[in-house]
Amino acid sequence: MASMSATEAKNKFGQLLEMAQAEPVRVQKNGRDVAVILSGEQFAAWEASQTQPKVRPVIEDLMKRSVERRKSLYEALAK
Template structure:
């Protein structure tokens, strides 16, 4: 992943956009990462990967079984 200072990013924004087409670009201020510039394609892929559930279906199934087994307990606690 490429890195560029915040000042250089401001002064060479067009170049940063071009760099982001190839790989994410870290923007650094005082030696610390403060932002990342991604291409639209990379951002869409990131959003899609975030939306995919990995463990969630198993958790949902366990929760549903728990609610079914302990329904009267949950109802009593809800009162």
């Protein structure tokens, strides 16, 4: 991953945008990361990955059936 200081990013914004088309660019201020610039395509891929279920559908189905079978037990424990 490429990196650039915040001052460079400000002064060379066009270059920053070009670099971000190839790979994410880390922007640093005072030696620490403050931002990561992504291309629109990279951001869309990241966003899509965030909406996918974290648990496999088979496991979700098993949990759902377990809750249905033990509903009275769960309700009693919740009281």
